[in-house]
Amino acid sequence: MTVRTLTLSPGFDHDVVVDRIDPGCVGAVLQWKTHASGKGLNVSRTIRALGGDTVAYAVVGDSEAAAFTALAERDGYAVSSVVIEQPMRNNLTLRVGDHGATAGHAAGRRFSDVPEQAVRDLFDRLLADISPGDVVSFNGSLPDNSRPTVWAERAGEIHARGALLFADVQGEAMLRLLETRLVVAAKPNHDESRALSEPGEGRQPLDDALAAIRRMHSLGVADPIVTLGAMGALHVDGDLIVRSECPCDASRIEVGAGDAFVAGYCAGVDVVAWQGCRPVALGLATASAHVDGFDGDDLASRVEGRLARIVTEVLEPL
Template sequence: MIRTVTLSPGFDHEVHVDRIDPGEVGRVMSWRVHAAGKGMNVARFVKTLGAEVHAYSLVGTLDEGRFRKAAAADGVHVDTFAVPGQTRDNLTLTSEALGPMAGHASGPRLDAVPSEAVDRLVSKLLRDMSPGDIVVLSGAIPDGLDVEIWARVAHSVVAAGGCVVVDGQGAALVEAIRTGVVSMTKPNENEAGAIPGVRVGDPLMSRAIAGLRWMASQGVDEPVVSLGARGIVHRWNDAIILTSCPIAEARVAVAAGDAFVAGYCVAASRQRLTKVMPIDLAVATAAAHVAGDAGLGSVHERIASIDRAVLESL
């Protein structure tokens, strides 16, 4: 079973309009609302790929019913834990007139989350777990929570026989990596700036390699740094590899990293049933999403298009 944890939830409004003309009235072509936050996004992609997933999320007190309903519409079962405040609203906007690429705007995250709510979430997660489960700790942590929260959860998950994937940021990400129990983590080029030894003024590839080396030195089994359209830098045996999957046209940029994590976890959870490597399914899933394939039907076809280049020895 794949389980995802979200401490910074949101509602993602995907709105498609015919045009955007200042002072003029356009027409809404479609409007979909998803229960979101990075862990919820991962869960939605996992479900689309046909694997079983169970999500755990904080949510604003007044939004709990609406959040569960939106998750259920995407086929995702979520255990919610109510906290004071309003769940943020995010907007992804596309226009027929402006072309396929979407614009995205994020609302303010939950603030001053009580640690007791997080404790209840983690307790339920650990009660539900079975040995071999993959647990994904995703996204930012609300202000006021201890930056070691992901680290503590990671230790508890591994003690219960689970496998930990972390897709976080800032000090919380660094502390989680330092536990030495993380199986995979994938900061993007900006998030990698929080990693010790990564110098912001260095060239992009130098920063990615420095971040990768530090994560490997901390015991991460599969360290990854994502570079957007350029692909990912990761470890392959004793080498550092640049892997990418070309697409004809980028249509959706937001949540590409969540699609990557979902593909990775699905392949890792089915390693005995498929010869597809987790990194390959991860890259192909992200590429399919960025290309605008909402149903991810082209994922396995894209694996044949994956490119690799050796950068240097690890």
């Protein structure tokens, strides 16, 4: 089985480590890594590090397609792409000191007005490749000026081919997708969960997340999840809403923790080496290892060692 991710707002991530940041002074660049990125690309890269089979589907800019594909291949996974005539975004994560804390993150401008034929062609590529039992993950934001129904319109075809559909998209697009009642698991973060809950006065910090869990469950999502950053994630255990977390050690790289969670979750569903691990637990352990700065060949062993750290508390009946 294969985890197939789909991203419509990809780009390049530049992870830069410097020895110091002093205004007016010249520091030293200690490390500069560039990855093919976008939420689905990040998921595929991490799944590969966990030993899974994965293909990332993405719309890419024509002048950068070769470099983008080469970076993905360097990280061990395949990209299936449709090319458009737009430049791709460049994102910067700046850290101080070798494996030091994040000093800042800046995101470039995503695609805008992507031709609908290009999006249809990308979905067609995905559909042609699916085998029963594959996991398909819709990831990230839509290009600017896209219809919010883009994901929902093709969900039925993916379901008909026997794939399990995971949703990590935002806003109205997430709601339209969930309304198809074909999503097996969905993971908004705490901020994104507000789009799935009703606003109200005097709400407590977790009220939006709890309401989103119940809303997703009412729309047929078997495994509704809301990630909470350092507080872990809300999810469902039987007829209870629970909160689970996996403590970190150093919190070096917070950007991309949600994508690491999705990768771990999908690996728990689809990757033979992780069978027997609860997907939410594997997602939390993977996110924890990512935040502490581990990736590539170091990741799988670090994830395995963190599964015993996970703690769970019961919050409320579902």
